[in-house]
Amino acid sequence: MLADYTLESSSVPVHTTTVLDDEEKEALRTEIRLLIERQNAVLVAHYYVDGDIQDLAEETGGCVADSLEMARFGRDHSAPTLVVAGVRFMGETAKILAPQKRVLMPTLAAECSLDIGCPPDEFEAFIADHPDRTVVVYANTSARVKALSDWVVTSSVGLRIVEHLAANDEKILWAPDQHLGGYIQAETGADMLLWRGACVVHEEFKASAMADMRRVYPEAGILVHPESPAAVVAMADCVGSTSQILKAAGDLPHETFIVATDRGLFHKMRQANPQKRFIEAPTAGDGATCRSCAHCPWMAMNELRELRDALRDGSNEILVDLETAERAILPLRRMLDFPTP
Ligand code: SF4
Numbered sequence: 001m002l003a004d005y006t007l008e009s010s011s012v013p014v015h016t017t018t019v020l021d022d023e024e025k026e027a028l029r030t031e032i033r034l035l036i037e038r039q040n041a042v043l044v045a046h047y048y049v050d051g052d053i054q055d056l057a058e059e060t061g062g063c064v065a066d067s068l069e070m071a072r073f074g075r076d077h078s079a080p081t082l083v084v085a086g087v088r089f090m091g092e093t094a095k096i097l098a099p100q101k102r103v104l105m106p107t108l109a110a111e112c113s114l115d116i117g118c119p120p121d122e123f124e125a126f127i128a129d130h131p132d133r134t135v136v137v138y139a140n141t142s143a144r145v146k147a148l149s150d151w152v153v154t155s156s157v158g159l160r161i162v163e164h165l166a167a168n169d170e171k172i173l174w175a176p177d178q179h180l181g182g183y184i185q186a187e188t189g190a191d192m193l194l195w196r197g198a199c200v201v202h203e204e205f206k207a208s209a210m211a212d213m214r215r216v217y218p219e220a221g222i223l224v225h226p227e228s229p230a231a232v233v234a235m236a237d238c239v240g241s242t243s244q245i246l247k248a249a250g251d252l253p254h255e256t257f258i259v260a261t262d263r264g265l266f267h268k269m270r271q272a273n274p275q276k277r278f279i280e281a282p283t284a285g286d287g288a289t290c291r292s293c294a295h296c297p298w299m300a301m302n303e304l305r306e307l308r309d310a311l312r313d314g315s316n317e318i319l320v321d322l323e324t325a326e327r328a329i330l331p332l333r334r335m336l337d338f339p340t341p
Pocket residue numbers: 087111112113114140199200201202227262296297298299
């Protein structure tokens with residue numbers, strides 16, 4: 001039986017965000033704006049990073065998006081330097097898609113439990129044991145794992161791509177997120193063999209605590225990212241990627257939402273829907289041992305000072321070896337070329 005690659009809580013870093021006063025924040029924001037201009041750079045930020053960094057990305061002509069749109073935006077933008085505020089696999093994807101560009105990150109320590117939980121050598125052996133299966137990997141993987149795959153998908157297109165493969169009678173080997181894989185399997189009926197990884201943030205959402213919360217807010221809509229456990233997904237009014245959750249928050253008629261994804265997304269949801277109320281979905285509650293309750297410790301490592309330093313010093317450059325990049329770009333291109341509705 002395949003091993004469980006879910007990270008132990010003790011392996012998840014504890015990150016303490018530096019508290020800055022308004023003056024320090026404004027000074028850093030001004031410096032970053034100037035550096036972006038001087039360096040002819042563009043800032044591409046994920047929905048889960050700090051709200052100040054999201055605002056800076058938008059103010060300076062960059063973007064705030066899910067990982068699929070970040071990849072597209074970085075590839076298509078003319079700036080010779082991309083600064084990716086997110087986690088490491090996002091920087092690697094940007095570099096693979098735009099090898100001629102310099103890709104910097106505020107920190108190289110920002111990893112992802114799904115990426116860590118899919119070691120390339122072990123994954124390669126798993127693939128070798130199942131040569132009849134089409135290998136579909138989630139974007140939250142290293143460049144080496146992408147290079148071993150037939151398709152890369154994100155949570156916004158994974159379901160449609162698997163549907164397409166299943167319609168062609170392809171049997172799938174899926175990695176690394178077992179919850180997202182299980183959700184797609186249930187929705188599509190595809191023959192999927194699942195790697196047993198998990199996101200440490202979404203796995204902490206608990207269905208029993210969610211049921212209690214629903215009793216307190218019976219009128220609330222429930223928005224859930226499919227990296228969450230199946231019992232939490234089953235309670236949702238909308239299951240989707242970060243951009244799909246953001247859209248549902250505006251489209252659905254509810255005035256209050258309980259949201260099971262990283263709280264970084266609340267910044268955009270509140271900006272877009274100031275009249276609505278967004279509540280964090282519950283984790284295990286009092287006494288929980290999670291180090292990642294509703295906020296990814298690696299995403300939290302993207303701070304204003306680190307962003308300024310990377311731009312000023314040209315530090316934390318992402319490099320991907322040529323052979324890996326040439327192989328990994330093929331499944332990435334397949335995803336980006338897959339028709340969107
Ligand atoms: S929220 Fe989960 S999937 Fe996203 S970067 Fe953090 S650990 Fe990875």
